[in-house]
Amino acid sequence: MGALTVREEVHARELTLSLLERLFPSNQFKGIGFRLWDGTRYPSESPSPTTTIVLNHPGALRAMLLPGTEVGLVEAYLYNDFDIEGNIEAVFPLGEALAERTNGWQKKLDIARELMRLPNQQNPRISKRGAARLSGKPHSLERDRQAVRYHYDVSNDFYSLFLGKRMVYSCAYFESPDEDLDTAQERKLDYICRKLRLKPGQKLLDLGCGWGGLVIYAAERYGVDVTGITLSEPQASLAQQRIAEAGLQAHARVR
Structure with missing residues (x-):
């Protein structure tokens, strides 16, 4: 500068x-x-x-x-x-x-x-990747796929650096300032399930399911059959792995 x-x-x-x-x-x-x-x-x-x-x-x-x-x-x-x-x-x-x-x-x-009359100054942008370069019609399937892959296919290891163990990334509900992130994220997942009034035997479709946090939670805790959808292959791969580790293949899957 x-x-x-x-x-x-x-x-x-x-x-x-x-x-x-x-x-x-x-x-x-x-x-x-x-x-x-x-x-x-x-x-x-x-x-x-x-x-x-x-x-x-x-x-x-x-x-x-x-x-x-x-x-x-x-x-x-x-x-x-x-x-x-x-x-x-x-x-x-x-x-x-x-x-x-x-x-x-x-x-x-x-x-x-x-x-524009102000100085053209800004602190250095350290990102080497730059902004996503997308092609195609806005909000078309292919363009959205490009955007999702650009942001989420940087590796699961990267996101695990700052997300909780369930890899939930939208928000978390804290009851007190000293509560940890994993507890707060689990409370958010439970709130969603209760708000939907999920019951055993029902089916749930999670569009944009990320790493399958809600998919696994709903199948495990509420006994519903869950299908998750994501445009990110690394997300789907890790979600499927976690579903298998939890023994929930009969009740949950991510595509």
Whole structure:
């Protein structure tokens, strides 16, 4: 990331503050503030916020918002273009405000022009793979298959580094802060089964079953016949292996 002159940095600061006032008026969000890379705070006159969005360099707001997608925003967070201090859930209303103030192409273009006046800076993206290069009609079977394989066929060993023993990846339900991930994920699976009111002898189809966590749980604990479907061959392979290890081949399978 190249260094800026004093004049360029001052310009970036003033432009950033102007954009923040346009997008997130200071009188609308109590308890939420921004801190710029040089320590400048927005809103400047408010008491200490309970949640602070930290812009880590002069191009941070551009890196966050110019892509215009949730993926772009998340990547800016993952690569530390910005950070959040405090309650991360408190910033969600900012997303609604942003959508409202950029509703319509004219507004989007106007904001985009201002963002492009900020330095074209972002922290290094360390991924060697880059974004998925997909071909075909959007949401066609073949294109979706390409997307799924790009994301999930990086190996089961990779996902086992941070998922629980059941390899459940959507969410988990914690009853207390000291509860472990495996317990919370099992509670989520049980909640699904109870919500569906599963009973022995019924059949369950799990579309996008991942590594078969729900498939195995429902067959084992609720006595239903379960078929799981995934577009990822490594997921299906591990799921079938785990079904065999649990002795559930007669009641569960993943295709």
